[in-house]
Amino acid sequence: MKxxxxxxxxxxxxxxxGLSVITGLSQALPVSGLYNHEVAVGNxxxxxxxxxxxEALSAVIVKVTGARHWLEEPVIATALRNAQNYVEGFDYxxxxxxxxxxxxxxxxxxPQTEPQTQPQTQVTVSTVEQNFINVxxxxxxxxxxxxxxxxxxxxxxxxxxxxxxxxxxxQGERALLTEDISAEVLSTMRQFAEERGLPIIFPVLDFxxxxxxxxxxxxxxxxxxxxxxxxxxxxxxxxxxRLHFTTSGELVGLWQFIFQDEVEIFDGLxxxxxxxxxxxxxxxxxxxxxxxAIVRTDIGTQRVRVRVExxxxxxxxxxxxxxxxxxxxxxxxxxxxxxxxxxxxELSLSGDSEQLNELIALDRDxxxxxxxxxxxxxxxxxxxxx
Numbered sequence: 252m253k254x255x256x257x258x259x260x261x262x263x264x265x266x267x268x269g270l271s272v273i274t275g276l277s278q279a280l281p282v283s284g285l286y287n288h289e290v291a292v293g294n295x296x297x298x299x300x301x302x303x304x305x306e307a308l309s310a311v312i313v314k315v316t317g318a319r320h321w322l323e324e325p326v327i328a329t330a331l332r333n334a335q336n337y338v339e340g341f342d343y344x345x346x347x348x349x350x351x352x353x354x355x356x357x358x359x360x361x362p363q364t365e366p367q368t369q370p371q372t373q374v375t376v377s378t379v380e381q382n383f384i385n386v387x388x389x390x391x392x393x394x395x396x397x398x399x400x401x402x403x404x405x406x407x408x409x410x411x412x413x414x415x416x417x418x419x420x421x422q423g424e425r426a427l428l429t430e431d432i433s434a435e436v437l438s439t440m441r442q443f444a445e446e447r448g449l450p451i452i453f454p455v456l457d458f459x460x461x462x463x464x465x466x467x468x469x470x471x472x473x474x475x476x477x478x479x480x481x482x483x484x485x486x487x488x489x490x491x492x493r494l495h496f497t498t499s500g501e502l503v504g505l506w507q508f509i510f511q512d513e514v515e516i517f518d519g520l521x522x523x524x525x526x527x528x529x530x531x532x533x534x535x536x537x538x539x540x541x542x543x544a545i546v547r548t549d550i551g552t553q554r555v556r557v558r559v560e561x562x563x564x565x566x567x568x569x570x571x572x573x574x575x576x577x578x579x580x581x582x583x584x585x586x587x588x589x590x591x592x593x594x595x596x597e598l599s600l601s602g603d604s605e606q607l608n609e610l611i612a613l614d615r616d617x618x619x620x621x622x623x624x625x626x627x628x629x630x631x632x633x634x635x636x637x
Contacts, residue, residue: 339392410510412487421496447532447533501521506531559635572596
């Protein structure tokens with residue numbers, strides 16, 4: 252894979268990458284489509300549909316939990332053989348895909364009536380119809396399945412990961428990752444993000460980014476410089492990596508993951524691009540899932556009192572209740588006290604107050620006040636900012 256040295260200007264890069272600077276407002280990003288998955292099928296027979304249901308449920312469980320190893324749980328393995336029990340709906344679609352490309356010269360393609368000094372090449376394109384089935388699973392049934400197996404569920408509101416990456420070719424030339432430099436690297440990482448429900452952000456690499464961070468600085472994994480350049484994106488975590496394409500065909504690199512003021516550095520070595528990129532992404536996804544995912548139960552293991560300021564009208568009250576009820580570890584919500592613009596809620600949790608604090612911190616809807624800085628406080632104190 253050859254590095255291009257010419258880099259486009261900042262506006263072109265922004266348009267090309269299809270990204271926008273979120274100027275510190277990014278943080279957690281809601282992930283959609285966790286409970287549905289599309290599978291290629293050969294036909295619409297019952298046997299092929301059952302196979303697709305099982306494959307789709309496997310993919311959904313990986314997205315909902317953030318980790319593949321849960322598929323090995325006996326309860327999950329049994330459910331995969333009866334995946335139709337969890338299906339809420341499905342539909343088919345057909346897509347025309349390119350099956351084969353073949354180059355032939357003009358003199359092979361048709362008889363020539365006049366001599367030609369230089370044969371022209373034609374490209375023969377073969378296409379086929381490919382059927383797909385989109386399977387939608389009942390989220391409550393999938394969650395109940397995971398709860399019965401004591402498997403943690405990762406809420407759809409997930410911490411974002413900002414990725415800085417620099418590539419070096421076999422001539423020692425370095426460049427920050429862009430679509431021009433390597434579309435394959437970007438598409439491979441986006442593929443992983445889709446499969447695992449991981450919100451990945453790529454920097455736009457405009458004038459400000461390039462002024463704050465160059466290829467050599469990323470190559471050295473300068474933690475302070477990378478962290479400062481990342482502030483404008485407001486990401487919850489940062490993955491910085493360097494990748495060297497050797498003359499022998501090996502991919503050699505080093506990765507740095509910054510999450511909650513902790514820094515972890517690990518190396519990478521492979522001969523195939525997909526596995527090289529999937530290894531660090533799998534590592535950080537498992538780490539984030541382990542941190543935020545919870546085992547859901549019907550009975551709250553802890554009760555917490557939450558006081559919220561800034562509830563000025565019925566609209567704010569309704570929005571707050573909806574927001575709290577949709578937090579993954581909240582089992583039940585009841586209103587304990589309403590005093591002017593202050594509201595106190597009694598929450599039953601499938602976790603503890605520290606986990607609740609961290610989950611709320613992924614958003615900007617509830618701003619923690621002083622009494623919420625310590626998770627041991629009897630009343631957690633917030634201001635509603637929406």
